[in-house]
Amino acid sequence: MPGWCHAYVRFVEGMNRRVGRFAMYLLYVIMAILLWSSVTKIMHVPALWTLEMAQFTLVAYYMLGAPYSFQLGTNVRMDLFYARFTTKGQAMWDVFTVFVLMFYLGVMLWGAFDSTVYSFSVNERNPTAWRPPLWPIKSIITISFALMLLQAGVHLIRDIATVRGEKI
Amino acid sequence: QSTIKWRLQTYAGPALAEEVVKPAIDAFNAIANGQMEIELYTSDQLVPTSELFRAMQNGTIDAVQSDDDSMASPTEVTVFGGYFPFALRYSLDVPALFNTWGLDEIWKEEYAKVGIKHISAGSWDPCNFNMKEPVNSLADLNGKRVFTFPTAGRFLAQFGVVPVTLPWEDVEVALQTGELDGLAWSGITEDYTSGWSKVAPYFLVNNISGAWIGHFFANMDRWNEIPPHLQQLMTTCFEQSHYRRQWWYWAGEAKLRVEGPDMKLTSLPDEDYAKLEEAAHKFWDEIAAESPLKAKVVEIIRKYNDTMVKAGAPYRYS
Amino acid sequence: MDHNTIALLMFSTMLLMMLTGQRVFGAIGFVAVAAALMLWGPGGTDMGFSAVMKLMKWTPLLTLPMFVFMGYVMSESRLADDLYRMFHVWFGPVPGGLAIGTILLMVMISVMNGLSVAGMAIGATIALPELMRRGYDKLMISGVIQAGSSLGILIPPSVVLVLFSLIARQPVSNLWLAGAVPGLLMATLFILYILIRTKLNPALAPPMSEEELASVSRAEKFRLLRAGLLPVFIFVAMMVPFLNGWASLTEASVIGALAAVLAAIVKRRFTREVFETATRQTLAITVMFMLIITAALSFGAVFDGLGAGRAINNFFLNRLGLEPWQILVLMQVSFLVMGMFLDDTAMLVIVAPVYVSLAKTLGFDLIWYGVLYTITCQIAYLTPPFGYNLFLMKAMAPPEFTLPVIYRSVAPFVLLMLLTLILVMIFPELALWLPREVLGR
Numbered sequence: 020m021p022g023w024c025h026a027y028v029r030f031v032e033g034m035n036r037r038v039g040r041f042a043m044y045l046l047y048v049i050m051a052i053l054l055w056s057s058v059t060k061i062m063h064v065p066a067l068w069t070l071e072m073a074q075f076t077l078v079a080y081y082m083l084g085a086p087y088s089f090q091l092g093t094n095v096r097m098d099l100f101y102a103r104f105t106t107k108g109q110a111m112w113d114v115f116t117v118f119v120l121m122f123y124l125g126v127m128l129w130g131a132f133d134s135t136v137y138s139f140s141v142n143e144r145n146p147t148a149w150r151p152p153l154w155p156i157k158s159i160i161t162i163s164f165a166l167m168l169l170q171a172g173v174h175l176i177r178d179i180a181t182v183r184g185e186k187i
Numbered sequence: 188q189s190t191i192k193w194r195l196q197t198y199a200g201p202a203l204a205e206e207v208v209k210p211a212i213d214a215f216n217a218i219a220n221g222q223m224e225i226e227l228y229t230s231d232q233l234v235p236t237s238e239l240f241r242a243m244q245n246g247t248i249d250a251v252q253s254d255d256d257s258m259a260s261p262t263e264v265t266v267f268g269g270y271f272p273f274a275l276r277y278s279l280d281v282p283a284l285f286n287t288w289g290l291d292e293i294w295k296e297e298y299a300k301v302g303i304k305h306i307s308a309g310s311w312d313p314c315n316f317n318m319k320e321p322v323n324s325l326a327d328l329n330g331k332r333v334f335t336f337p338t339a340g341r342f343l344a345q346f347g348v349v350p351v352t353l354p355w356e357d358v359e360v361a362l363q364t365g366e367l368d369g370l371a372w373s374g375i376t377e378d379y380t381s382g383w384s385k386v387a388p389y390f391l392v393n394n395i396s397g398a399w400i401g402h403f404f405a406n407m408d409r410w411n412e413i414p415p416h417l418q419q420l421m422t423t424c425f426e427q428s429h430y431r432r433q434w435w436y437w438a439g440e441a442k443l444r445v446e447g448p449d450m451k452l453t454s455l456p457d458e459d460y461a462k463l464e465e466a467a468h469k470f471w472d473e474i475a476a477e478s479p480l481k482a483k484v485v486e487i488i489r490k491y492n493d494t495m496v497k498a499g500a501p502y503r504y505s
Numbered sequence: 506m507d508h509n510t511i512a513l514l515m516f517s518t519m520l521l522m523m524l525t526g527q528r529v530f531g532a533i534g535f536v537a538v539a540a541a542l543m544l545w546g547p548g549g550t551d552m553g554f555s556a557v558m559k560l561m562k563w564t565p566l567l568t569l570p571m572f573v574f575m576g577y578v579m580s581e582s583r584l585a586d587d588l589y590r591m592f593h594v595w596f597g598p599v600p601g602g603l604a605i606g607t608i609l610l611m612v613m614i615s616v617m618n619g620l621s622v623a624g625m626a627i628g629a630t631i632a633l634p635e636l637m638r639r640g641y642d643k644l645m646i647s648g649v650i651q652a653g654s655s656l657g658i659l660i661p662p663s664v665v666l667v668l669f670s671l672i673a674r675q676p677v678s679n680l681w682l683a684g685a686v687p688g689l690l691m692a693t694l695f696i697l698y699i700l701i702r703t704k705l706n707p708a709l710a711p712p713m714s715e716e717e718l719a720s721v722s723r724a725e726k727f728r729l730l731r732a733g734l735l736p737v738f739i740f741v742a743m744m745v746p747f748l749n750g751w752a753s754l755t756e757a758s759v760i761g762a763l764a765a766v767l768a769a770i771v772k773r774r775f776t777r778e779v780f781e782t783a784t785r786q787t788l789a790i791t792v793m794f795m796l797i798i799t800a801a802l803s804f805g806a807v808f809d810g811l812g813a814g815r816a817i818n819n820f821f822l823n824r825l826g827l828e829p830w831q832i833l834v835l836m837q838v839s840f841l842v843m844g845m846f847l848d849d850t851a852m853l854v855i856v857a858p859v860y861v862s863l864a865k866t867l868g869f870d871l872i873w874y875g876v877l878y879t880i881t882c883q884i885a886y887l888t889p890p891f892g893y894n895l896f897l898m899k900a901m902a903p904p905e906f907t908l909p910v911i912y913r914s915v916a917p918f919v920l921l922m923l924l925t926l927i928l929v930m931i932f933p934e935l936a937l938w939l940p941r942e943v944l945g946r
């Protein structure tokens with residue numbers, strides 16, 4: 020495989036791994052927010068912001084963590100036939116089917132980007148008493164889909180390499 | 188020639204939609220006789236309610252039934268949607284304000300600016316408190332955790348009410364577990380239909396608004412594409428829908444107060460209710476100071492209420 | 506294109522795409538966005554993304570990572586070891602006692618987590634080697650562990666019922682309570698089955714030997730009983746703040762997760778490795794669920810918006826001309842058949858909206874229907890060719906547990922689950938009594 024392929028794989032995987040490892044710890048941020056919410060309730064001064072902040076953090080958690088989960092290979096496949104292929108056979112087959120995934124992620128990225136631009140342009144806010152702006156979380160979602168798409172590219176390159184009998 | 192198909196999504200859940208919108212849609216489809224068909228979708232069915240406005244603007248949804256607030260409308264008039272405190276005493280105030288006093292043109296203009304056809308406004312139920320403990324004075328509201336609308340919450344905070352934002356489906360359980368002390372969300376008809384009457388059985392008869400304002404909207408391009416006679420038919424059917432809701436809520440609100448088995452009625456002393464009303468007028472000033480357009484709407488509401496007071500009974504008894 | 510054609514086309518394309526072996530969420534999402542782009546008209550590009558926002562507003566989803574995390578803390582730190590030893594010495598002397606003990610262990614684990622995967626992990630690492638050493642029949646071992654761990658989604662807390670609550674718009678607490686009695690009933694049926702089987706053929710499940718029994722002192726036996734306090738502690742830590750209104754359900758789930766961590770720390774088993782594995786696996790499982798739900802939500806909304814949902818509704822309600830009860834049975838049967846082939850989360854989000862609205866139109870109680878649905882999911886975990894527990898068993902068990910063994914082992918338990926399903930259908934009170942008692946529904 021050409022050198023830029025190696026560089027691309029190394030760069031994207033390194034970045035997604037770091038982003039994913041960061042996202043992984045957001046689990047504890049969600050816990051802290053919800054605990055704090057409970058504390059304020061016991062003190063009879065319930066916080067307005069905790070539930071929405073926990074929702075935003077959950078979205079950031081699984082969205083930013085998604086490309087890393089692709090690397091870990093933990094997204095289920097229905098592998099009735101797939102599991103019976105050889106490694107090379109699987110790679111050959113994946114070279115085609117990964118475009119299905121890329122198409123989906125591409126359309127999601129498109130929708131997310133549109134919605135983010137909108138949220139900036141009207142300074143969109145959550146319709147609640149706290150009224151937080153929505154552009155931060157929408158930006159995070161957009162970036163996440165872009166990262167997922169880049170990660171799908173890594174899988175494509177790797178599968179092509181496997182088909183050619185190389186290893187990246 | 189093929190049937191024109193529209194998707195209309197309401198903010199109302201399936202049970203409520205059955206009463207407040209489905210009859211009008213069924214009537215429209217029957218009369219349109221195959222020339223056009225509106226498919227009705229309930230709350231969150233196609234897109235989440237908070238994205239409704241944007242979806243309609245993009246043409247993902249052709250038409251919407253909602254208040255301005257719930258669908259996260261980006262217009263200047265949004266703050267008046269839902270429950271603007273003490274602006275309305277009776278549900279008939281809504282069509283009066285829109286059709287005779289000029290709110291209709293303002294709404295149509297504001298929505299046209301963002302690519303939306305405002306078809307018409309209609310009134311829904313009043314905003315009463317339903318609580319776990321009886322409320323007999325303004326002081327009883329102090330420190331209560333109450334599920335309410337954003338604008339109402341902003342207004343009620345000065346009386347020590349703690350507005351709590353929860354997903355609508357979680358409200359019943361939150362009342363059961365004591366996470367909430369009550370709601371300022373609807374009239375007594377919806378308290379019974381939602382099952383809240385059982386878990387928060389004290390109904391405060393003094394409302395903070397006599398009716399909720401809900402509208403029908405459509406994507407402007409879609410609206411312009413349909414022939415005038417279908418535009419007229421839609422306008423008429425939706426007008427009929429406002430009328431149906433008017434008597435449905437009016438009858439339900441009175442009947443359930445008297446015959447409803449779950450809820451006990453409480454009321455505020457006159458001087459306390461007057462304090463609430465006074466605070467509402469101050470709140471109007473705050474909103475009016477935010478922009479010239481808001482000032483204009485507040486002015487209309489103020490003049491309307493003055494006129495009603497001067498007119499006396501049956502428009503105002505106090 | 507008419508509605509029936511669209512329904513058929515979208516559904517069959519999705520099945521076909523899933524068979525390609527591409528990631529499930531990619532296959533479902535692809536069909537959703539492609540159908541939206543081709544058939545929706547203007548604004549169709551947004552249908553995929555709006556599911557993300559819809560998901561964000563669904564608060565009970567916050568409990569999902571918490572209950573997954575709880576399960577991993579428990580299995581990784583081997584918190585359940587003592588619990589298993591307790592059942593082992595107390596039930597060991599009875600023929601079939603260890604298998605019964607395993608079922609009881611699974612009930613306890615179910616009280617502490619919301620999925621079936623923690624039960625599988627604990628069953629395969631702790632119970633399986635012991636049962637093998639005692640010379641238990643392979644079919645018995647494999648069946649008990651798979652069936653027992655599936656109780657995790659019926660006995661509260663349950664992630665599957667959280668997802669159902671989102672679709673049906675019913676309170677999660679009522680659904681959870683409704684699952685408790687049927688869950689215990691099912692466990693009882695499993696135990697009765699084991700007793701009867703071992704009575705007929707004692708070689709399947711030999712009791713503990715005299716000398717081994719003698720080696721455990723009386724004091725040790727009573728010391729082990731204390732292990733039974735762990736699930737009680739975690740359950741109380743979650744439920745007391747919730748029932749007092751100090752914490753919502755989501756907040757209570759955090760308290761439960763932290764209680765599991767606390768228990769592991771007290772036992773000096775919360776190592777760096779446990780922390781890393783639990784944290785990473787929780788992310789992996791949460792992402793897997795969320796991506797499937799997102800894709801399936803888009804699919805469901807597009808399916809609905811193109812009129813296909815109405816086509817199915819119309820088919821059941823008008824075309825077939827059946828009684829409500831017959832339709833209900835038909836829906837359950839079709840769910841069972843789909844459960845053989847489909848991922849259960851995908852099945853829930855895609856099919857449930859249509860079925861739930863059908864059940865509602867027919868006048869059935871949706872809390873009760875949620876319990877029926879969950880039992881169907883349990884069955885789906887066990888029915889070949891596709892089933893979570895089948896795959897987990899293959900992955901976790903030693904090689905002599907071949908696929909045919911695993912497939913065959915679940916048969917009696919699937920029948921018992923079907924029996925529970927039928928009992929709950931005939932006697933709805935089994936599900937509805939407890940929530941009414943506790944919450945006054």
Ligand code: NA
Binds near residue numbers: 619
């Ligand atoms: Na459970």
Ligand code: NA
Binds near residue numbers: 844847
């Ligand atoms: Na299955």
